[in-house]
Amino acid sequence: MYKYDEYDHSIVAARIDEFRDQVRRRLEGHMTEDQFKPLRLMNGLYLQLHAYMLRVAVPYGTMDSRQMRMLGRIARKYDRGYGHFTTRQNIQFNWIKLADTPEILEELATVEMHAIQTSGNCIRNISSDQFAGAAADEVTDPRPWAELLRQWSTFHPEFTYLPRKFKIAVIASDTDRAAMRLHDIGIQIVKNDAGELGGRIYVGGGMGRTPMIAPLIKDFVPFADFISYLEACLRVYNRYGRRDNIYKARIKILIHELGADKYREEVEAEFQAVKQLGIDPPQAEFDRIAAHFAPPAFETGLSDAIDRSDPNFAAWVDQNVSAHKAAGYAVVTVSLKPTGGIPGDASADQIDIMADLAERFSFNELRVTHAQNIVLPHVAKHDLFRVYQMLAHAGLAEANLDLISDIIACPGLDYCSLANARSIPVAQKIAQRFADLDRQRELGELKLKISGCINACGHHHAGHIGILGVDRKGTENFQLLFGGSGAEDVSLGKITGPGFSEDGIVDAIEKATNVYLAQRDRGERFVDTYRRIGMEPFKEAIYG
Amino acid sequence: MVDAIRFRDDEAHDEPAVTLDSFLGQSNATAVRIEAGEDARVLLPHLDRLALVEVSFPKFRDGRGYSSGRILREAGYTGELRAQGDVLVDQIPLMRRCGFDSFAPEAPVDAAVLEASLARYSVHYQAAADSHIPVWKRRNG
Numbered sequence A: 001m002y003k004y005d006e007y008d009h010s011i012v013a014a015r016i017d018e019f020r021d022q023v024r025r026r027l028e029g030h031m032t033e034d035q036f037k038p039l040r041l042m043n044g045l046y047l048q049l050h051a052y053m054l055r056v057a058v059p060y061g062t063m064d065s066r067q068m069r070m071l072g073r074i075a076r077k078y079d080r081g082y083g084h085f086t087t088r089q090n091i092q093f094n095w096i097k098l099a100d101t102p103e104i105l106e107e108l109a110t111v112e113m114h115a116i117q118t119s120g121n122c123i124r125n126i127s128s129d130q131f132a133g134a135a136a137d138e139v140t141d142p143r144p145w146a147e148l149l150r151q152w153s154t155f156h157p158e159f160t161y162l163p164r165k166f167k168i169a170v171i172a173s174d175t176d177r178a179a180m181r182l183h184d185i186g187i188q189i190v191k192n193d194a195g196e197l198g199g200r201i202y203v204g205g206g207m208g209r210t211p212m213i214a215p216l217i218k219d220f221v222p223f224a225d226f227i228s229y230l231e232a233c234l235r236v237y238n239r240y241g242r243r244d245n246i247y248k249a250r251i252k253i254l255i256h257e258l259g260a261d262k263y264r265e266e267v268e269a270e271f272q273a274v275k276q277l278g279i280d281p282p283q284a285e286f287d288r289i290a291a292h293f294a295p296p297a298f299e300t301g302l303s304d305a306i307d308r309s310d311p312n313f314a315a316w317v318d319q320n321v322s323a324h325k326a327a328g329y330a331v332v333t334v335s336l337k338p339t340g341g342i343p344g345d346a347s348a349d350q351i352d353i354m355a356d357l358a359e360r361f362s363f364n365e366l367r368v369t370h371a372q373n374i375v376l377p378h379v380a381k382h383d384l385f386r387v388y389q390m391l392a393h394a395g396l397a398e399a400n401l402d403l404i405s406d407i408i409a410c411p412g413l414d415y416c417s418l419a420n421a422r423s424i425p426v427a428q429k430i431a432q433r434f435a436d437l438d439r440q441r442e443l444g445e446l447k448l449k450i451s452g453c454i455n456a457c458g459h460h461h462a463g464h465i466g467i468l469g470v471d472r473k474g475t476e477n478f479q480l481l482f483g484g485s486g487a488e489d490v491s492l493g494k495i496t497g498p499g500f501s502e503d504g505i506v507d508a509i510e511k512a513t514n515v516y517l518a519q520r521d522r523g524e525r526f527v528d529t530y531r532r533i534g535m536e537p538f539k540e541a542i543y544g
Numbered sequence B: 001m002v003d004a005i006r007f008r009d010d011e012a013h014d015e016p017a018v019t020l021d022s023f024l025g026q027s028n029a030t031a032v033r034i035e036a037g038e039d040a041r042v043l044l045p046h047l048d049r050l051a052l053v054e055v056s057f058p059k060f061r062d063g064r065g066y067s068s069g070r071i072l073r074e075a076g077y078t079g080e081l082r083a084q085g086d087v088l089v090d091q092i093p094l095m096r097r098c099g100f101d102s103f104a105p106e107a108p109v110d111a112a113v114l115e116a117s118l119a120r121y122s123v124h125y126q127a128a129a130d131s132h133i134p135v136w137k138r139r140n141g
């Protein structure tokens, strides 16, 4: 895990001082709300339907136990006893008082946390693979690259008033667990023929009202050019991205309008100029950062055997435990999707329990996933049963990872001021309809994602099944989409047809899953069957 | 319009800044104003005769001028670089880092707040168009 040095500390401390002063000037009336808004947003502070919401950064989704406990403390002390983990691998607190925020930031800083650039038209908190450093299939740990980008993008003087928000994801395996190509910039760290590591750069992906899959812009950028190249990518966007229409201001629209080839040419020209400036950190700095992410001291000679005599435990292992690169270890995903719960929510007590488990069984490490779950990345297989029991005791052992009830849902109309419809009740009704775990397992991997409006924070375009809440003449209406994916088989979902009421959408999904069960070939997931047989059979069942 | 806030020792330039079109059309102007959407790179062949470049910030949210400033400085421009328009006190430190050394905000700026803002960060992570040594260089000697 990255540890701050004096420089990191001094920058975060200066930021708190700055924000305290900005809050004071706002409260004393020296700034209009319009002027204050971008400043508070760059500190993750939103004004929502009922209160301020504070979004705390979890850089590339990695935390230690101490940091996790601090989130529990903030939930207890400044919120209503819970927090909401988001699709950006961050956490949001929904009931915050403006006057408390400087103090909250101070508390966060004691454990090397902050809310910097979790919102606003700037480069947002960098996201990554939640299995980084543990995954059996990675070429390297992507997090040193992500940390390098965190530092580069923090208070970047040129890129703080971009046309629109800017999201970067970094992964380092062919399996994409981070929806990499649905980011403004998606980076896959790869090895070239010479055995050298570098970034494969995709630019211009995104969800929102105009979803796009990022095209490949550069096949390989070595470390020595990495920052210069990204600086060039951003500068072209800052100069030419549209500012006349907020809905056309994301980089995906620029690239769509220019074409990927023209954009690439512009970036290359800019890169030639930028490369001369000496803004790329040296290898020694990369090595310094990478040393923080050295693998923990795994025990060797551990057995891979797991006692599966408890059937509930065995089911949980099959669903929520993934392969680890070290023999005798496994990656555990803790589901924050109990039937009837709010996807991504955790109580302060649950947060503390996960922190304790990480401390005792996972080398002090936790991860937040974009699917709104928590990962214990390094658990010895012989500890799995104890971890399972303790999770079960805390209501955290739902064995539903990647099943239909492992739903991504944005806060929707229950919290969000932009929403058209409620996401959470729909998620709850679907989870209840399919509550029987045997039935869920029978349906297999089925990624269901719900957004409460066209902004798509719930990633509905990337769901095998997606749901979009819209406003239809003053009533909430839900559109249904099939065939999206945020993984390495990335694709955008298609709308089935007319929308549904809240109960209607649950029925429609059930009918669609019946079509799948009747039509699937061996080994096919829902999305595979859909891709093979197309929309028609589903439409007939749903609307016929 | 209030007086420009300057971070230069030389005398303020007294020739008014002309538009980019008229600058390119006349050979003797030494001060030019570029609008947010204009390409600062067209000035690069003329940098040695320029004493003042004024970059317009029509709305504080419009960040194109930050790139214009850096592009000019990166190309070696040493004359006065002025940010004019909807320039707010919290933005001036960022603009300083992008090479601006003179500011003509539409609304007055509180001098004490500005002084505190400029002094607040003693180090910066990334290299830009100012003389700050980036953190990665400090760390690695």
Ligand code: SF4
Binding pocket: A410, A411, A412, A413, A416, A417, A418, A419, A420, A451, A452, A453, A454, A455, A456, A457, A458
């Ligand atoms: S998708 Fe819409 S409703 Fe949901 S959180 Fe985003 S803006 Fe709010």
